[in-house]
Amino acid sequence: MAEPLRIAIAGLGTVGGGLVELLERRRAAFEAALGRDIVIAGVCARDRNKDRGFDLGDVPWFDDPVALARADGIDLFVELIGGSDGIAKASVEAALGAGRDVVTANKALLARHGTALAKAAEGAGVALGYEAAVAGGIPVIKAMREALVGNEITRVYGILNGTCNFILTKMQDEGGAFEDVLREAQALGYAEADPTFDIGGHDAAHKLALLTSLAFGTEVAFDAIDMQGIEAITSADIQAADELGYRIKLLGVAQRTDHGIEQRVHPAMVRKHSEIAEVSGVTNAVAIHGDAVGDLLLVGPGAGAGATASAVAGDIIDVARGWRLPPFVKPAAKLKPIETAAAATRQAAFYIRLAVHDRPGVMAAIASGMAQENVSLESIVQRQSNDASASAPDTPKTTAVVLITHRTGEAAVMAAVRRIADAGDIMTAPAQLIRIEEL
């Protein structure tokens, strides 16, 4: 039997604990499949005295993850600390610098510093595994980095944030308002006390940045992502989508166009009865279009101790087999700077909900604004507004108008809405625009 693989684990929270348990539970299976043991040769966490519910025996304890990353007798460093900078980054750099393989679940770190860290890993001839950083337990990094190399990828998109999908699914199924459902998600532990990072789309964007690089061979470019969260989605939008035959999902989309690469995170309408429309709750999904394979969809848990530990373990096993790949398929030095498609070049059909005064001439003004920007409409429907029905009888009446455009330039739609807003005394609140994603 070969020498055991000696791993160090920095971070013993939910995922770290899940990993320790998985390694113990699957010891015999790993021996059978790999012909070698995987042993924990060092750990590090903030609080040494916390009861974590598992026994690490006499595994050496480190207070400093950088020291652990450089310690003798370590082959592979598992970073489960989190955060794009600070000790997470320092310890990963230290491990790579010391010639140790690295496995991490840290999407923020890679979204910010992925290209540089990939170069460091390749320079040291070691692995930088990050399966757990994107879509939790779904083996999408392995699929894109290995199985699909025969393909030119033209698009990758997905439901990349479980918190948002949980909230949107609940709003869909039970009709609640965004704020109420968010509070419920917080109570269940599916949303943080400060939920901005999830519901604002940042977390999904971190993951999308990595998928984009894998798909298109470009440097990781988190800042190039056009990002919009789900905060403004109302139950009126959810209901209108349902009636129109759609579901609203927060999507991360990266696609190659004639104008460059689009990277965007935003709520989108997807057609009911598609597989992705049925992805509900905290589940994640990633869809990949390759020129040879066609369309693939991978669905699974995007977070949680077990799912994340499963992905981390998969990366560790690859290293135990002696497998090391450039983190983004191509050598990092050959990744190209991203050429981002200007927002003005983007095309789509749009759902537009306008809160307007309920009086003569308003519909004509809306139709005229659209016409002046050459936006052609599939439908325009005046709807009973929730606001109107709730308002006191003596307040001026407002109503909602829902427009569905044909596929058109995003810029023209924006301009038309601005035109209507600027016409004065028509809209009573900012317009709601949701892209209809025909995938």
Place this chain on the structure above:
Amino acid sequence: MAEPLRIAIAGLGTVGGGLVELLERRRAAFEAALGRDIVIAGVCARDRNKDRGFDLGDVPWFDDPVALARADGIDLFVELIGGSDGIAKASVEAALGAGRDVVTANKALLARHGTALAKAAEGAGVALGYEAAVAGGIPVIKAMREALVGNEITRVYGILNGTCNFILTKMQDEGGAFEDVLREAQALGYAEADPTFDIGGHDAAHKLALLTSLAFGTEVAFDAIDMQGIEAITSADIQAADELGYRIKLLGVAQRTDHGIEQRVHPAMVRKHSEIAEVSGVTNAVAIHGDAVGDLLLVGPGAGAGATASAVAGDIIDVARGWRLPPFVKPAAKLKPIETAAAATRQAAFYIRLAVHDRPGVMAAIASGMAQENVSLESIVQRQSNDASASAPDTPKTTAVVLITHRTGEAAVMAAVRRIADAGDIMTAPAQLIRIEEL
């Protein structure tokens, strides 16, 4: 740059042609990702003079695949001939015997001889890649053999035959009869002139046999699969399923139970609005349950030149990287004989459609037959039978009774139906039983 990987391709049909084109198209990408070329060093097909629409230049031509498998200057043998025995088997054995890596899309060959071929590959220290043999372009073999090794798999199931799924989807969407839709599928090239192999469940069973071994570390045991096709599914069943909130799919299911391993292929009802219920047309899907990761679902094209070539290319690339694994995760010598769960131990809820005489006492006889076998019913509904409405006014009237059982022993349900049949002069045709798969 490293030495090129020299591959031989035996079989230049749809998939072989797709592979030749893919290798040409992606030459530069392979060089960038692998640091080495993949070159075609020999080919073999039945008819040398056929116009295949691509130019092989001066690639050496062989008439005998066994000679190609053993030829000098070949590193890897790609078997795209098909068939469980004959020259496909002989050439794969010859290649392994000569110490060449093998990649194949041949599910029949592996379902029949997988364990022995895995032993031969391991003995020779070479790869035996078969990603293309299961679910076409979906990278499910890589997922199970590599990404999910951290998990104990307890169940794997899926839609493994595109022809059947196309037929069932068409029947669902357009209401046609099985025979009519089958003819349409044949006209479109989605079903063979002799469709038995697909619609009888054989093809799905071949794939399931491989998934079972990967999931449970058991020897490949195709003959242990309980197999039932879709020939008996009528539009009345499809319609009843729809009304009850289900879709009918041909599933292959392998799961570990307290009584052993179940391996079965049969039509099943799956709940509407689940992701798998929305997998339509020729698309395939594989669902995997692992103790750490939870539930994964992988969806994609199950056949076709591009999708299959994508999977074959993925296997070739792994070999080009120097990666070789035991074909079924564990070394083949350590695979255990399968302990099949006896059919009598299987539990499920069932849909039962009985064609019966429309006269007093029939419902009572049915209810009594069920009660005598302790099968408790969720519902029992008398329905207007299609047969009845089509029959001449003077023939004795028949009607359909649809029963839904609670979860119960399959053996008891069978016994109850037999009891009703034996009671005489109740049923006018054999009973239809469809398992309700609560997944």
